[in-house]
Amino acid sequence: MSAKLLSANHGAALAATLAGRANRAGRGFCSGVYPITPSTECMEFLCLQEIEKGRVVRTESEHSAMGVCIGAAAAGARTFTVTSSNGLAYMAENCMAAANLRLPVVLAVANRTLGPPWNLWTDHGDALMLRDFGLVQFFCADNQEVFDTILCAFRLAEDPDVMMPVMVCMDGFILSHSVTMTEIPDQAQIDRFLPLTAIPHQLGDTPHTLGQIEVPHQTEAHRQQHHAAMLGVPLVYAAIQDSFEAIFARRPADAVVAYRAEDADTLIVSMGTIGATAERAVDMLRAQGHRVGALRVRLFRPLPVAAIRKWFAGKQRIAVIDRNISLGFGGILWGEVQALADPGTVVQNYLAGLGGGDVRPEHITGMLADLLPRQIAGQPAMVEAV
Amino acid sequence: MDEPMLGGMAQTVLDRAHPLLRPGNTNCGGCGMSSLFHMMDHAAEDRRLQFVMPASCAAVCGGVFPLSTFGVPALMTTFASGSAVASGAAAVAQLNGEDTRVVCLAGDGGTYDIGVSSLSAAAERNEDVLYICYDNEIYGNTGGQRSSATPAGAITTNLPEGKTQQKKDILSIMAAHRIPYAASISLAHAEDAVRKLRWALDLKGFRFLLVLSPCPTGWKSEPALGMELVRLAVRSGLFPVLEIFDGKRHVINVEPDFSDEALDMYLSLQRRFQKSGVCAADLRPDLDRNWQNLRVLSGRIVPARRGP
Numbered sequence: 001m002s003a004k005l006l007s008a009n010h011g012a013a014l015a016a017t018l019a020g021r022a023n024r025a026g027r028g029f030c031s032g033v034y035p036i037t038p039s040t041e042c043m044e045f046l047c048l049q050e051i052e053k054g055r056v057v058r059t060e061s062e063h064s065a066m067g068v069c070i071g072a073a074a075a076g077a078r079t080f081t082v083t084s085s086n087g088l089a090y091m092a093e094n095c096m097a098a099a100n101l102r103l104p105v106v107l108a109v110a111n112r113t114l115g116p117p118w119n120l121w122t123d124h125g126d127a128l129m130l131r132d133f134g135l136v137q138f139f140c141a142d143n144q145e146v147f148d149t150i151l152c153a154f155r156l157a158e159d160p161d162v163m164m165p166v167m168v169c170m171d172g173f174i175l176s177h178s179v180t181m182t183e184i185p186d187q188a189q190i191d192r193f194l195p196l197t198a199i200p201h202q203l204g205d206t207p208h209t210l211g212q213i214e215v216p217h218q219t220e221a222h223r224q225q226h227h228a229a230m231l232g233v234p235l236v237y238a239a240i241q242d243s244f245e246a247i248f249a250r251r252p253a254d255a256v257v258a259y260r261a262e263d264a265d266t267l268i269v270s271m272g273t274i275g276a277t278a279e280r281a282v283d284m285l286r287a288q289g290h291r292v293g294a295l296r297v298r299l300f301r302p303l304p305v306a307a308i309r310k311w312f313a314g315k316q317r318i319a320v321i322d323r324n325i326s327l328g329f330g331g332i333l334w335g336e337v338q339a340l341a342d343p344g345t346v347v348q349n350y351l352a353g354l355g356g357g358d359v360r361p362e363h364i365t366g367m368l369a370d371l372l373p374r375q376i377a378g379q380p381a382m383v384e385a386v
Numbered sequence: 387m388d389e390p391m392l393g394g395m396a397q398t399v400l401d402r403a404h405p406l407l408r409p410g411n412t413n414c415g416g417c418g419m420s421s422l423f424h425m426m427d428h429a430a431e432d433r434r435l436q437f438v439m440p441a442s443c444a445a446v447c448g449g450v451f452p453l454s455t456f457g458v459p460a461l462m463t464t465f466a467s468g469s470a471v472a473s474g475a476a477a478v479a480q481l482n483g484e485d486t487r488v489v490c491l492a493g494d495g496g497t498y499d500i501g502v503s504s505l506s507a508a509a510e511r512n513e514d515v516l517y518i519c520y521d522n523e524i525y526g527n528t529g530g531q532r533s534s535a536t537p538a539g540a541i542t543t544n545l546p547e548g549k550t551q552q553k554k555d556i557l558s559i560m561a562a563h564r565i566p567y568a569a570s571i572s573l574a575h576a577e578d579a580v581r582k583l584r585w586a587l588d589l590k591g592f593r594f595l596l597v598l599s600p601c602p603t604g605w606k607s608e609p610a611l612g613m614e615l616v617r618l619a620v621r622s623g624l625f626p627v628l629e630i631f632d633g634k635r636h637v638i639n640v641e642p643d644f645s646d647e648a649l650d651m652y653l654s655l656q657r658r659f660q661k662s663g664v665c666a667a668d669l670r671p672d673l674d675r676n677w678q679n680l681r682v683l684s685g686r687i688v689p690a691r692r693g694p
Binding site: 027028030032053054055057058059060061063064065066067068069070071072073074075076077079093094097203204205206207208209210211212213214215218 | 404434436438445446448449450451452454455456457458459460461462463464466467469470471472473474475476477478479480481482503504506507510511
């Protein structure tokens with residue numbers, strides 16, 4: 001174990017490199033990559049690494065980058081790619097193909113606003129667009145978490161009970177370009193943590209076709225299997241956390257991360273780096289005597305419904321902060337979690353940091369000043385954070 | 387193997403024990419793709435193959451889950467990603483030192499149109515992929531719409547008056563990538579076809595084969611006349627049969643007689659050309675120009691044009 005100053009982009013690439021090397025005794029590692037701000041440095045870093053039995057293919061588009069991963073995973077290799085924003089939108093068709101083919105591709109996403117008009121800054125709308133595609137989705141709040149989650153993502157994606165792509169999101173620039181100390185395990189430890197990639201339906205010598213035509217009842221059965229595998233993810237992830245802790249002597253973050261939430265009557269719910277800011281706001285509000293806590297949803301797909309419901313139980317007011325907007329509806333996270341609160345709980349949606357606006361603790365305390373006197377929830381409220 | 391080999395391409399004991407295209411597949415009668423598979427049986431012998439197929443008739447031909455039409459493993463991809471997915475599969479085969487030929491089989495839509503970007507990129511990277519385009523000059527799987535491979539004068543369901551633009555010259559485009567091998571294959575010239583398939587299978591790097599593939603459904607032609615139509619297209623000079631090595635050396639494999647009789651016969655045997663009334667005289671000036679260019683590239687002396 002060593003500590004290095006790394007950006008989340010470089011951390012993600014290093015995690016993928018170590019995971020790739022860990023499969024050198026297996027069918028190897030293959031990655032298709034294509035540059036897009038703010039995830040470019042991740043693919044650049046990956047392209048500079050020497051990976052035994054590994055190849056990084058510099059493709060002509062994100063669509064093909066995921067295409068290469070699909071071909072490589074179908075041939076049994078460990079696979080990784082990274083993108084952002086419109087790149088993810090362009091890649092989307094193949095993300096869905098990888099998910100439906102149940103290929104364990106790990107996909108890092110540096111979240112960025114979709115354009116045009118062009119905006120380079122962070123917004124979760126790109127990743128959430130793929131909400132229903134059958135990919136596991138994590139949202140991270142710091143660089144160490146990005147590194148750890150990528151490592152766990154390989155183990156999770158390749159777990160025989162999961163066997164589907166895993167997307168690991170980091171807020172563009174806020175994480176992707178911020179350099180912090182990151183603990184890096186040794187290759188020997190990674191080798192112990194990650195078993196060799198084994199994809200049961202990989203192409204071999206037996207004539208079988210992957211992704212051929214199927215009729216409605218077969219699609220139903222496949223969706224049902226995929227859904228069941230999704231629902232099993234929290235349990236598998238918990239076991240991976242245990243194994244991670246046993247090998248690396250620290251525990252990767254939970255699927256939902258609660259902060260001073262046990263005795264709180266008010267909860268601030270968010271995803272990504274806003275979750276870290278919310279913890280600071282909680283401290284400020286606690287100092288003022290408010291019983292406030294924070295809940296960060298790290299695993300968004302599958303949504304850990306039981307865990308969220310447990311934390312929502314008994315709360316009087318819940319602020320759901322969304323760094324995204326489903327136009328014509330409101331915040332996507334709010335749409336997902338509002339039904340998990342007790343009847344009578346005031347669940348108010350705040351849209352903050354859209355297009356990368358800087359959400360600071362005072363914005364969140366401002367939201368609470370609006371929420372605390374409320375007896376009923378109103379429409380999703382846009383909070384200007386610039 | 388610079389010059390076409392003659393004779394000796396009959397079935398041998400080395401041919402595949404199990405066919406690449408199994409009986410019971412759903413291809414239309416007279417489909418050129420089916421004939422292509424039979425020729426690949428002869429060419430591939432016991433070589434280890436993997437198919438990658440973007441959305442196309444070949445993907446439908448694969449059959450309904452969990453059965454498989456193909457005698458080797460096959461991976462169906464999204465429409466635009468055939469070459470990219472094949473690149474990934476080929477990369478892993480290479481990393482593991484496996485002698486697997488990754489064969490990407492795509493229609494003209496997946497090659498000339500939606501897949502041209504990933505195709506061009508894979509060719510530029512010189513991936514170890516054999517790319518075969520079975521070109522029926524139409525989006526056959528969706529019922530027959532115009533593609534950039536549709537020839538001038540042919541009607542399609544979305545172009546009832548007939549196409550006015552010329553067919554895209556994909557072979558030249560691929561040769562311009564300076565890939566090790568690019569060739570056109572006539573299904574009516576089996577010896578030449580099998581030789582080229584075998585050559586392409588054993589070569590390293592990106593290989594591109596273009597096959598004129600009769601489509602009775604889209605061409606509105608008699609299924610039994612498919613091979614004859616290809617023969618006429620070759621004879622008249624409409625479909626040049628050639629191979630291009632490293633984007634430089636051009637070899638013309640079958641010498642046409644350039645007869646207007648063959649060309650008119652080709653056009654009149656397909657109802658897709660009926661409405662526009664396109665005839666040999668309309669097409670000949672462009673064909674002549676094309677062939678002058680091919681003569682220059684192949685370094686051969688331009689022969690006198692035969693026929694009336």
